[in-house]
Amino acid sequence: xxxxxxxxxxxxxxxxxxxxxxxxxxxxxxxxxxxxxxILLLAxxxxxxxxxxxxxxxxxxxxx
Amino acid sequence: xxxxxxYPEFAYRPSADQESGRTARHPVIIVxxxxxxxxxxxxxxxxxxxxxxxxxxxxxxxGSRAVCYAKRALEIWDRLGCxxxxxxxGVVWKVGKVYRRDRQIYRxxxxxxxxxxxxxxxxxxxxxxxxxxxxxxxxxGVEIRWHEKVTSVKAANDHVRLAIDTPQxxxxxxxxxxxxADGARSLVRRELGLEFKGQAFNDRFLxxxxxxxxDFPPERWFWFDPPFHRRQSTLLHMQxxxxxxxxxxxxxxxxxxxxxxxxxxxxxxxxxxGEDTTFELEWIxxxxxxxxxxxxxxxxxxxxxxxxxHQVSPFGARGANSGVQDADNLVWKxxxxxxxxxxxxLLDSYDSERVHAARENLLNSxxxxxxxxxxxxxxxxxxxxxxxxxxxxxxxxxxxxxxRLSVPATYTDSxxxxxxxxxxxxxxxxxxxxxxxxxxxxxxxxxxxxLLGGRFQLLCFAAAPIDAPPQVDGVAVEPLTVDxxxxxxxxxxxxxxxxxxxxxYLIRPDQHVAARWRIYDSYKVRAAFDRxxxx
Numbered sequence: 001x002x003x004x005x006x007x008x009x010x011x012x013x014x015x016x017x018x019x020x021x022x023x024x025x026x027x028x029x030x031x032x033x034x035x036x037x038x039i040l041l042l043a044x045x046x047x048x049x050x051x052x053x054x055x056x057x058x059x060x061x062x063x064x
Numbered sequence: 065x066x067x068x069x070x071y072p073e074f075a076y077r078p079s080a081d082q083e084s085g086r087t088a089r090h091p092v093i094i095v096x097x098x099x100x101x102x103x104x105x106x107x108x109x110x111x112x113x114x115x116x117x118x119x120x121x122x123x124x125x126x127g128s129r130a131v132c133y134a135k136r137a138l139e140i141w142d143r144l145g146c147x148x149x150x151x152x153x154g155v156v157w158k159v160g161k162v163y164r165r166d167r168q169i170y171r172x173x174x175x176x177x178x179x180x181x182x183x184x185x186x187x188x189x190x191x192x193x194x195x196x197x198x199x200x201x202x203x204x205g206v207e208i209r210w211h212e213k214v215t216s217v218k219a220a221n222d223h224v225r226l227a228i229d230t231p232q233x234x235x236x237x238x239x240x241x242x243x244x245a246d247g248a249r250s251l252v253r254r255e256l257g258l259e260f261k262g263q264a265f266n267d268r269f270l271x272x273x274x275x276x277x278x279d280f281p282p283e284r285w286f287w288f289d290p291p292f293h294r295r296q297s298t299l300l301h302m303q304x305x306x307x308x309x310x311x312x313x314x315x316x317x318x319x320x321x322x323x324x325x326x327x328x329x330x331x332x333x334x335x336x337x338g339e340d341t342t343f344e345l346e347w348i349x350x351x352x353x354x355x356x357x358x359x360x361x362x363x364x365x366x367x368x369x370x371x372x373x374h375q376v377s378p379f380g381a382r383g384a385n386s387g388v389q390d391a392d393n394l395v396w397k398x399x400x401x402x403x404x405x406x407x408x409x410l411l412d413s414y415d416s417e418r419v420h421a422a423r424e425n426l427l428n429s430x431x432x433x434x435x436x437x438x439x440x441x442x443x444x445x446x447x448x449x450x451x452x453x454x455x456x457x458x459x460x461x462x463x464x465x466x467x468r469l470s471v472p473a474t475y476t477d478s479x480x481x482x483x484x485x486x487x488x489x490x491x492x493x494x495x496x497x498x499x500x501x502x503x504x505x506x507x508x509x510x511x512x513x514x515l516l517g518g519r520f521q522l523l524c525f526a527a528a529p530i531d532a533p534p535q536v537d538g539v540a541v542e543p544l545t546v547d548x549x550x551x552x553x554x555x556x557x558x559x560x561x562x563x564x565x566x567x568x569y570l571i572r573p574d575q576h577v578a579a580r581w582r583i584y585d586s587y588k589v590r591a592a593f594d595r596x597x598x599x
Contacts, residue, residue, distance in 0.1 A: 032441075033448060036445045036446045037453055039446075039449075040449055040450060040453060
């Protein structure tokens with residue numbers, strides 16, 4: 001399977017706001033832990049190693 | 065300390081070789097009388113080869129050191145006739161529990177099925193293990209020269225030259241073949257100028273062996289961030305003689321000399337065991353570890369085994385257990401090459417099979433180490449996130465890594481295997497170690513593995529008897545037929561090997577599967593046999 005980088009979230013602005021709200025009032029340390037847990041939960045949901053590796057590569061790329 | 069064990073002292077006795085003043089030549093010399101060197105020596109002796117072992121010390125392992133011995137190592141020692149005292153003296157266990165703070169987050173069972181002679185693991189102090197091996201070596205006439213330190217190793221074309229230092233001066237020996245079992249700081253390795261590649265880790269760990277009456281069950285308990293040792297990890301194992309192994313992570317900045325002092329160790333133990341528990345200190349050691357290996361284990365006539373070839377962290381019990389499998393893999397090959405029954409190329413398969421196994425061990429060991437001692441803030445954040453999630457989310461429990469415990473090596477990609485042509489279920493593909501199963505023989509209960517090993521065999525699931533099994537250059541394949549030579553009373557042999565009438569397995573002397581078929585074909589067996597001998 002290939003990493004889907006086409007729009008796939010139905011209400012992108014809602015999602016983005018939830019993500020920011022998730023970190024509201026957290027210290028940097030707490031935010032880091034929340035992010036780490038979130039990545040692990042999502043990675044397990046995806047499951048497919050090809051997709052996960054593809055996503056890791058895409059995330060590691062420096063923005064142009 | 066050490067109140068529970070009296071060290072045997074093995075006296076130095078000048079050998080006839082040394083007294084003769086001439087350089088004697090031996091077929092095989094082993095450097096190092098640790099668990100791996102002794103196992104190789106015993107295996108050679110069982111196969112009828114004279115062997116000399118040199119060891120610079122004059123006793124067994126000082127301290128309990130390697131404590132966990134896995135099923136496959138015990139099966140190998142059982143083949144060599146010395147597992148019974150180990151299992152008798154050792155503490156049998158199979159359950160591991162992982163705690164975070166004061167809550168259990170994960171539990172594993174290493175041998176969920178019955179019908180195996182050997183347990184998943186025993187815990188036994190290394191000095192007992194070595195004592196039993198020395199005793200077995202003695203029964204078989206292995207010559208162990210204690211207090212003899214190899215000082216120089218020179219590889220010649222068809223032999224190896226050794227210089228040896230003894231309490232009564234120096235002498236020299238030549239060996240057709242040299243087995244280097246001289247441990248992580250191998251002198252043989254240094255003398256040959258070989259690079260030991262890998263990674264050193266900075267974290268220090270404290271081992272405290274304590275004698276106490278405790279009602280912990282015989283299980284492996286591992287804590288992340290326990291209340292009695294915050295921010296670090298702790299491991300608890302039960303050993304023989306009511307001795308308990310407690311292993312505290314200390315971090316990279318700990319001072320080893322200070323940490324070893326009883327006034328520092330005792331408060332740590334009291335915090336863990338409670339003020340009222342009475343215990344005595346048996347042995348204390350502070351260690352760091354490295355994960356390294358040689359690129360090749362065969363260098364001409366020098367063959368590296370055990371820690372001399374590869375060194376891992378203790379998490380996972382992959383040190384001694386893999387070293388014993390090195391010996392198991394090497395000795396039958398060396399014997400056939402020495403007898404002229406197989407080409408030297410057979411020894412290259414020792415190299416490829418065991419280098420591959422060592423890589424796997426190293427990988428597992430390094431991964432466990434990275435989980436237990438995270439090297440960066442982000443690595444620690446993910447590790448803690450896994451532990452946070454593990455209590456309520458089953459997926460995260462499988463990411464918890466407190467040591468992936470030693471499993472037998474499978475030589476799936478070995479050049480000695482003949483790939484399957486027929487369809488089989490179950491786990492006994494070429495390269496796999498044979499699974500044990502209960503059997504009866506002449507009406508007496510026994511075990512399949514006790515009928516296998518030490519020679520090439522054809523495990524036949526009864527149909528027509530095998531007419532003329534192959535025999536080449538003095539090496540024979542011995543048939544072992546279900547219903548004729550033994551009875552598969554519980555049906556577990558057939559089940560574990562997917563054996564149907566006519567099924568035939570070609571099994572190597574180290575109890576690994578070389579090939580298998582649904583129908584016996586002497587031409588195919590002969591070809592697979594040649595291949596398993598690198599001919």
